[in-house]
Amino acid sequence: MMALRSVLSTVLAAFIVLTAVSAHALTSQEEANKAVVLAFYDTGFAKKDVEGLAAFVGPQYIQHNPMLPNGLGALKGFINDRKKTSPQRKSEVKRVIVQGDLVVLHVHLVPEPGALGSAIVDIFRLENGKIVEHWDVIQAVPEKSANENTMF
Numbered sequence: 787m788m789a790l791r792s793v794l795s796t797v798l799a800a801f802i803v804l805t806a807v808s809a810h811a812l813t814s815q816e817e818a819n820k821a822v823v824l825a826f827y828d829t830g831f832a833k834k835d836v837e838g839l840a841a842f843v844g845p846q847y848i849q850h851n852p853m854l855p856n857g858l859g860a861l862k863g864f865i866n867d868r869k870k871t872s873p874q875r876k877s878e879v880k881r882v883i884v885q886g887d888l889v890v891l892h893v894h895l896v897p898e899p900g901a902l903g904s905a906i907v908d909i910f911r912l913e914n915g916k917i918v919e920h921w922d923v924i925q926a927v928p929e930k931s932a933n934e935n936t937m938f
Contacts, residue, residue, distance in 0.1 A: 816884045819912045823889040824882065826910075826917055831877040834869050836862040844916035851922050872897045877906075880938045887912050894927075894938050902927040905937040 812820065826842035829835050843858045854860050868875055874897075881892035889910045896903035904924050911919035927937055 812884055816886065818915060819887065819889050820882055820884045822912060822915060823891065823910050823917065824879065827877070827879060827891065827893075827908075830861070830865055834865055836865050839865075842917055844913055844918040846918055848919040850920060874898045892938070895924075902929065 822842055826839065829838040829842065839861060840858060843861070847856060847858050847861065849856045849860065854864055876896045878894045878896075879891050880894055881890075883890040883892075889912065891906075891908045891910075893906040893908060894903055895906050904926050906925075907923045909921040910917050925937070
């Protein structure tokens with residue numbers, strides 16, 4: 787009985803610690819940053835409204851994707867190109883992670899109905915409520931997986 791109490795006590799303590807760590811409340815600035823990035827994503831990638839992007843992007847937009855130059859103009863060009871080449875393209879945000887001035891989105895991109903698409907991790911850095919820097923990692927969703935887990 788004592789051994790069971792000890793195990794239960796240890797499990798309960800671990801649960802309390804993990805709950806406290808995972809229940810990190812966002813600061814008001816982190817909430818604001820999250821809202822900016824989600825609105826930016828909705829405007830640019832769901833609505834494909836390139837002119838609306840200016841409301842969310844700072845004067846200096848640093849791009850770490852090696853396929854795109856820096857600046858809002860290049861981002862607008864990218865979205866306009868995708869509107870023409872892949873008009874049925876959909877992006878679904880699966881997860882949002884916020885830490886300080888960084889907002890991370892885990893996204894499922896489907897270029898056309900029926901396609902498996904890609905798993906994307908977009909990382910945004912904000913200053914003064916505007917997106918000023920972007921990184922991304924893109925991985926194709928395979929037809930077969932070595933495990934039963936999904937990528938999302």
